[in-house]
Amino acid sequence: MLPKSSKYRAIKTEVDGIVFPSKKEAKRYGELKLLQRAGRIEGLTCQPKYELVVNGKKVGRYTADFSYFDRDVRKMVAEEVKGYHVRDYALRRNVFRALNPDIEHREI
16 A cells, blocks of 8 residues: 655655655755754754734744854845745744844745
């Protein structure tokens, strides 16, 4: 019996004991690790979660694929490796950006 394919035909890929939902995300992790070894970025984190709080009320949670400090631009970065945009992604991204103007949001 063949394993069930994912909804978007992504293939789960394991790197360094971490299972990524797609080959594209696993490849980006490898690139970021190289940048970290070269000293261009630091504090690489996978799947960081950010609570979305408006007027003291939690309205949701945004989970990026990666976060790190980019030494070139001297900013924290939350990064998304996108293949497909899921239904509520744009709303969560926009709320995240509005609540965290000091964090640069990148889509790869």
